[in-house]
Amino acid sequence: MPRILIVDDEPGILSLLSTVFTRAGYGVKAASGPFAAMEMCGSESFDVILSDINMPGMDGHGLVRWAANAHPHTRSVLMSALDIQCGECPFRGRCKLLRKPFNPAVAVAVVGQLLHGPE
Numbered sequence: 001m002p003r004i005l006i007v008d009d010e011p012g013i014l015s016l017l018s019t020v021f022t023r024a025g026y027g028v029k030a031a032s033g034p035f036a037a038m039e040m041c042g043s044e045s046f047d048v049i050l051s052d053i054n055m056p057g058m059d060g061h062g063l064v065r066w067a068a069n070a071h072p073h074t075r076s077v078l079m080s081a082l083d084i085q086c087g088e089c090p091f092r093g094r095c096k097l098l099r100k101p102f103n104p105a106v107a108v109a110v111v112g113q114l115l116h117g118p119e
Contacts, residue, residue, distance in 0.1 A: 002115055003027040003044070007037040007051035007063065008079070017050065020104040021111075034058040038066060046074055048111050050098075053080040064095055075114050077107070 004026045006017045014030045021028045029044065031037035033055055041049075049067055053060035064076045081100040096114055098107055 001025060001027045002047045002111075003029070004048045004050055004111065005029050005031060005037055005040060005044075005046040007031045007034060007049060007055075007060070009033055009052065009055045013052070016104065017107065020108060021050075024108045026111075034060070034063040034066075037063060038070075041067065041071055041074075045071070047115060048075045048077060050077045050107070050111065051079065053078050054082065077110055077114060079107075 002025075004021050006014055006021065006028065007030075008014050008017070009032060011032070014032065018028050018030050029040055029046070031040055034051070035057060037049065037051070049063065051060040051063050060078045060080070064078065067074050067076060076095040077098050078095065079098045079100055079102075096110055098110055
């Protein structure tokens, strides 16, 4: 069972995505921010981190950079309602961008493609 860590400072988004990914067969953990996510990654391993970009304290890009160094096999999906450009991202192929608002089924498909698609 693939394991996913969902990171968002909005409790409603965390709850919705946790339910969606649990129903899709993922082992799910949720963190209310990047520092909580980093702490969880210290004691558990995850196949994917699904994170909002715009959060207080540290943004999703910072979390992805940290994860790429601390957990190089973990893949990432960043979510944002803003017009974010990730064209120069050094983690291309291991990180995807999901634009809000999105259908939750699309989030599951993007994560599945990231995990099972070509490197």
